Amino acid sequence: MTHLLSAGDLSRDEAVRILDTAEELLSVASRPIKKLPTLRGRTVVNLFFEDSTRTRISFEAAAKRLSADVINFSAKGSSVSKGESLKDTALTLQAMGADAVIVRHQNSGAPHRLAHAKWTQGAVINAGDGTHEHPTQALLDAFTMRRHLGHLNDGGLEGRNITIVGDVLHSRVARSNALLLDTLGAHVTLVAPPTLLPVGVDRWPVETSYDLDSMMEKSDVVMMLRVQQERMNAAFFPSAREYSRRYGLDTARMNRLPEHAIVMHPGPMNRGMEISADVADHARSVIVEQVTNGVAVRMAVLYLLLGGSAEETTDEGETE
Numbered sequence: 157m158t159h160l161l162s163a164g165d166l167s168r169d170e171a172v173r174i175l176d177t178a179e180e181l182l183s184v185a186s187r188p189i190k191k192l193p194t195l196r197g198r199t200v201v202n203l204f205f206e207d208s209t210r211t212r213i214s215f216e217a218a219a220k221r222l223s224a225d226v227i228n229f230s231a232k233g234s235s236v237s238k239g240e241s242l243k244d245t246a247l248t249l250q251a252m253g254a255d256a257v258i259v260r261h262q263n264s265g266a267p268h269r270l271a272h273a274k275w276t277q278g279a280v281i282n283a284g285d286g287t288h289e290h291p292t293q294a295l296l297d298a299f300t301m302r303r304h305l306g307h308l309n310d311g312g313l314e315g316r317n318i319t320i321v322g323d324v325l326h327s328r329v330a331r332s333n334a335l336l337l338d339t340l341g342a343h344v345t346l347v348a349p350p351t352l353l354p355v356g357v358d359r360w361p362v363e364t365s366y367d368l369d370s371m372m373e374k375s376d377v378v379m380m381l382r383v384q385q386e387r388m389n390a391a392f393f394p395s396a397r398e399y400s401r402r403y404g405l406d407t408a409r410m411n412r413l414p415e416h417a418i419v420m421h422p423g424p425m426n427r428g429m430e431i432s433a434d435v436a437d438h439a440r441s442v443i444v445e446q447v448t449n450g451v452a453v454r455m456a457v458l459y460l461l462l463g464g465s466a467e468e469t470t471d472e473g474e475t476e
């Protein structure tokens with residue numbers, strides 16, 4: 157693994173290796189000193205062309221907990237045309253010796269361009285490109301599901317039913333989850349109004365449905381997606397109220413889930429739209445835990461991509 161561009165690039169073994177490594181690294185977060193020397197002297201650059209709260213902070217925390225030097229570059233507001241600014245920025249970072257570049261960009265495919273055009277020699281990690289992919293979000297979601305449902309089935313997600321609901325059309329989280337969960341043997345159903353399912357979804361490894369109510373009893377996980385108003389240039393549904401009524405998760409719907417089922421959301425949430433406040437704060441919602449797990453999963457990705465040696469980690473961290 158040289159880069160992490162798409163969740164679909166991961167083999168089952170690679171994905172499980174990341175999840176197992178994250179499991180070891182999660183213990184670091186509960187120690188008084190949350191730091192391992194593994195990436196000492198390495199430079200990690202956060203290159204964010206799009207707004208982000210949790211993903212950027214999560215990558216920063218992950219890199220710092222592994223003792224890497226972190227440079228935060230927020231490219232918002234640049235007047236240079238998108239392609240040029242990405243190239244120029246990447247070349248500048250390369251000149252500064254970036255070992256890993258974590259990139260979030262409003263254009264689908266930007267991280268692939270960065271990696272394949274060799275504008276940087278560092279490992280490229282896709283932290284969300286347009287409406288395309290967000291592989292580390294899918295990994296932290298799978299990690300969270302495995303911790304809750306693993307006991308049902310030998311530690312894996314084989315045969316579990318995952319229902320992903322809402323604005324699939326604009327969601328890079330949905331695509332990355334569909335690809336990764338398929339690799340891990342889970343069954344994914346995407347539930348959305350017809351207008352919010354992308355063209356070509358029939359080629360994704362998923363089933364689709366327009367009817368959320370019909371899915372409740374058979375879901376092990378319900379993942380709600382944010383309605384991405386900022387990417388909408390047309391009316392995709394009649395009204396917010398109508399959307400919530402048919403595709404929102406409220407307490408009455410949630411109560412129809414099996415006892416063991418969990419509720420997820422990648423954040424940021426529109427409370428009252430795709431998820432009610434009661435459900436968001438309910439004991440079976442694991443939304444805050446997803447954020448905690450995100451740091452461990454990103455530590456694992458950085459550790460495996462930048463080749464931190466196991467012995468080094470054992471000195472102080474006992475991670476291997």
Ligand code: NCD
Pocket residue numbers: 210211284290293328329381382384422423424
């Ligand atoms: C998602 C994103 O940016 O793709 N959020 C995240 O990374 N936690 C989903 C969203 O913006 O709705």
